[in-house]
Amino acid sequence: MKLNVELPGMKLDNPIIPASGTFGFGYEFSEFYDINILGTLSFKGTTLEERFGNKTPRIAESTSGMLNAIGLQNPGVDAVISNELVKLKKVFNKKVIANIGGSYEEDYIEAVKRISKSDIVGAIELNISCPNVKEGGLLFGTNKESAAKLTRLIREVTDLPLYVKLSPNVTNIKEIALAVEEAGADAISMINTLVGMRIDLKTGKPVLANTYGGFSGPAIKPVALKMVHEVYSVVNIPIIGMGGIMNAYDVIEMMYAGASAVQVGTANLIDPYACKKIIEDLPRVMKELNINDLKEIVGRAHL
Amino acid sequence: MKLNVELPGMKLDNPIIPASGTFGFGYEFSEFYDINILGTLSFKGTTLEERFGNKTPRIAESTSGMLNAIGLQNPGVDAVISNELVKLKKVFNKKVIANIGGSYEEDYIEAVKRISKSDIVGAIELNISCPNVKEGGLLFGTNKESAAKLTRLIREVTDLPLYVKLSPNVTNIKEIALAVEEAGADAISMINTLVGMRIDLKTGKPVLANTYGGFSGPAIKPVALKMVHEVYSVVNIPIIGMGGIMNAYDVIEMMYAGASAVQVGTANLIDPYACKKIIEDLPRVMKELNINDLKEIVGRAHL
Amino acid sequence: MNNIYSVISNEKIAYKTYKMILYGDTSKIKAPGQFINIKIDNEKTFLRRPISICDYDSKTITIIYKVFGEGTKILSTKKMFDDLDILGPLGNGFAINKKAKKQMIIGGGVGIPPLYSVAKKLHEENIEFDVVLGYNSKVDVFFEGMFRALGANVYVTTMDGSCGYKGNVLNVIRSKNLYFDYYYACGPRKMLHALVKEDYTGQLSFEERMGCGFGACMGCSHPTTDDSYKRICKEGPVLESFEVVI
Amino acid sequence: MNNIYSVISNEKIAYKTYKMILYGDTSKIKAPGQFINIKIDNEKTFLRRPISICDYDSKTITIIYKVFGEGTKILSTKKMFDDLDILGPLGNGFAINKKAKKQMIIGGGVGIPPLYSVAKKLHEENIEFDVVLGYNSKVDVFFEGMFRALGANVYVTTMDGSCGYKGNVLNVIRSKNLYFDYYYACGPRKMLHALVKEDYTGQLSFEERMGCGFGACMGCSHPTTDDSYKRICKEGPVLESFEVVI
């Protein structure tokens, strides 16, 4: 049974990749299990400068999903390299995906330049879709011109494979996918969170200090599947699919839609063993569904 | 305890309105309970000509939600007037909201003209957001110019209050809300369904014959709340809020976000008594939350 | 109509196939072939699950269902005294033809259960009938004896020939030259469509994915030969053979 | 760490307040004030619910919780032999100060449970301590006797004066001129912040809405006076008084 898949610049033992922001810098999870079983991992969104992020409450809950408004808290790219990635390297012997956020083109560029020098980084995942930062972030991801421009600028400053992470909060995601493909993206990661809110019934106030937050979890899966499916039909680069993946069946469904590999986000927060369980369950589910080689099922829903 | 609310042209005993497409033409539900307890109701999306709709399967399921790709099946505006509304009138003594769909400006205009003559119709709800018809529908709702133009054209052909129903599948819903407000809308209904899909794991094919469908139910509530909240902050016309309302608490949350009245959709399909239960439960929940007058809580989350 | 029913028993009777007896109101059941719509409380099973009424008396309903996906899997774990939120009876059901002399019941797999009520009615009315039951394999066979007990000739066929005849129900009907002037059928769509293509007359019960089960959502519309449609949940699930568009 | 625990008992001990005893692994508990994160299987309670460890022995954990919303409501319906999926122990917990002579335990409402373990430790270590417990009203009072049984002076106060003194915990401390050179506190944020503003030194346990409970999501970051932050779930929930930013 073949679980291995390929992404630009990366050969993965299996398609399971913890999603950025839900797996810290990886090493925290090695107290739960040996993380070398993972395909690879995408680490916490990193920016040029250190960021504390938004006020708390940063977390809210909804039926079959959660909202977060972390606001890209991270120690900044230099501390990530000199501290977090050093710790990660001790417990992980594969290349990782560096998820990079920012507010302006300049800080994206500089952060990518610096992180590209880290030998544990195998690809850049450009987060142009974070709904929780005031400037930049999502703004780049909701407009095809700015998305393409940023992609082009980043393409020039790194030799690493470039994955661009798209926002679902747009009228036409195909247009944006095509624009970043043309601008030099090697793969597309999708989807980031939907924007949502909850209101505290007792106080009448928004639960999140930031009012709005990113909505993730099984509730959003149909939206993710649809967007992966439609983008697959127009681009020629691989898609890393995510949004509500909780188990091995969801992985298969996402690959049928068109994903070459799959990220698992919120599931890690509810159950730190989620990725391990999914990886261990995949062979059984493949057998049940008569699948021999995961690479062959990518986009099957299009046939 | 005051449950009554007002919408342009309509005084409602309570804010509960079954959402279009989930309550047939109303009379079907009078075998379950006396539907006169409702605030009012919005009947099945009606088009100028009869439509059979899409191929089956038209229904799929997802965690805490469902997908539909009905494709606006309805007998056409004339048959609705001469048949369905006649039956409805026998069991319902309030004015109703006429939900009108279409593919081209001309058929929207003609359908609105005809339905406006029906004396049971108290307001027009212009559906520019149906994701399940090939032409028109959603297309009008995803572009502020075409949304405004259609609103303006319809404004000219009817004296009834005009509610415009918006799609959540857009980058900037505020922009579209403002455009239809300026074009003469008296209220905004929101949200229609998110676009989503599911794939059958056994066959690898999309579950829906139409591939994509409209995603509704409790799963989408945070998205609906956020969009109602942001539109409330920019428009000066009332909002009829919907998306995932399942119980009286959800009604309060939606009104806190900015809704003057609330539509209940998918809940009716799971439980035909849903609206009745919500209406009966509202006073208890209002007491629990120290609410005396529902009109006073509209938009409380903005204070 | 929206009611809580208690599980009396829930036993496995064939491969992945369960028979459940429910205690509750049955006073509104009008015809064999009506169905109930069962709420299964789990976030993954948001919609109700339609299951045909197989048999009923003044206080109980019997259903037979196959574990297919998540919902029926959870259903199979229900135990005595567990409560189920059920909407029903729903749909039109089969209308017994009192004129045709020799009638036939044609069932495939989990399409068989609603036909048991039909058989009982035919038996009550002293109408002569035969029964053809198709299954995938020997392990899937159930209820054959129940039909025999009503005095009917029962022809069992399996796709792999592991029990009874080999082939589908039409194969048996043809090879055995079974004569009938009216039929009642329920089973896979392919089987129903094959039947309609033949010259026989009868009634067929169809399945569609349902949003509501009671006529509100238009999720289950089935085109009919008069260029119109019927809702499988409301004007169906049983259609007359001449109405069916293939 | 990811474990199934069985409910041994779950009884109401005050207004909306329940004491639950769980059977399962307790070998990793290191300090009073650590918490567990409970999965409540219901589509409305997607995230786990963090609840402090009130007491524990080699095989059981005791928690005390107030029914606040959906999750704790469902928790209150759990019965003997029901299983719960629990992550824990989590967080740092209180570090017992062995130097300070006269110590004080200050608890408000459902902030009181984790302090019981602190009291037990102080008692074991023969450290002299008093206890001030604040509640809203008489009906909310619980565990007062448990602290008395450890030989401590217990001052109970209620906001409405219906039991013990009237007012909040600081009111009692001031009006009774209670002396202490170190404290352990848990309770509403307002109470904790009021304490920090005073000149006392001690440790305080904070609450934050949590995404994970084990340091992965940055949902619970709490700014600290060194211009840095601590994750309430990982480097917290207990902070030193001098770290707290108000």
Ligand SMILES: Cc1cc2nc3c(=O)[nH]c(=O)nc-3n(C[C@H](O)[C@H](O)[C@H](O)COP(=O)(O)OP(=O)(O)OC[C@H]3O[C@@H](n4cnc5c(N)ncnc54)[C@H](O)[C@@H]3O)c2cc1C
């Ligand atoms: C009128 C009617 C009567 C039926 N009677 C019986 C019966 O007596 N015994 C029996 O075993 N089965 C019967 N079925 C089929 C039964 O409804 C499905 O097997 C069941 O819904 C599958 O649910 P699941 O959760 O196990 O599968 P899943 O695949 O997890 O279900 C996902 C969704 O698809 C729907 N779905 C899947 N398969 C079908 C289907 N074949 N027909 C309609 N909806 C489907 C489910 O209801 C659910 O909404 C009947 C169907 C209909 C429409």
Ligand SMILES: Cc1cc2nc3c(=O)[nH]c(=O)nc-3n(C[C@H](O)[C@H](O)[C@H](O)COP(=O)(O)OP(=O)(O)OC[C@H]3O[C@@H](n4cnc5c(N)ncnc54)[C@H](O)[C@@H]3O)c2cc1C
């Ligand atoms: C470290 C820690 C220890 C705690 N120990 C106890 C205890 O021993 N006894 C006790 O009664 N309560 C304790 N709490 C508070 C308890 O977690 C909440 O009362 C509970 O989560 C409410 O859940 P709910 O479903 O009833 O409310 P809901 O309002 O339905 O919960 C909605 C969401 O908000 C979160 N939430 C709501 N209130 C709080 C809160 N005060 N703190 C953190 N998250 C919250 C929930 O976890 C959930 O994610 C503790 C909280 C923390 C952070």
Ligand SMILES: Cc1cc2nc3c(=O)[nH]c(=O)nc-3n(C[C@H](O)[C@H](O)[C@H](O)COP(=O)(O)O)c2cc1C
């Ligand atoms: C707590 C949290 C933090 C996140 N932080 C980031 C981030 O830093 N960068 C990023 O690109 N995506 C971030 N995301 C989005 C996830 O990577 C993922 O795209 C999204 O959650 C959908 O997948 P899921 O439903 O499996 O969680 C975050 C999500 C969550 C829940």
Ligand SMILES: Cc1cc2nc3c(=O)[nH]c(=O)nc-3n(C[C@H](O)[C@H](O)[C@H](O)COP(=O)(O)O)c2cc1C
């Ligand atoms: C089966 C179905 C049919 C629908 N048909 C229509 C329609 O004809 N016109 C319309 O404006 N909205 C239609 N909708 C959208 C609903 O009116 C509502 O906007 C949406 O479902 C969100 O609300 P809910 O989550 O409460 O269902 C339909 C929804 C469903 C589930």
Ligand code: FES
């Ligand atoms: S299932 Fe809703 S109309 Fe038939």
Ligand code: FES
């Ligand atoms: S709750 Fe996730 S880091 Fe603390």
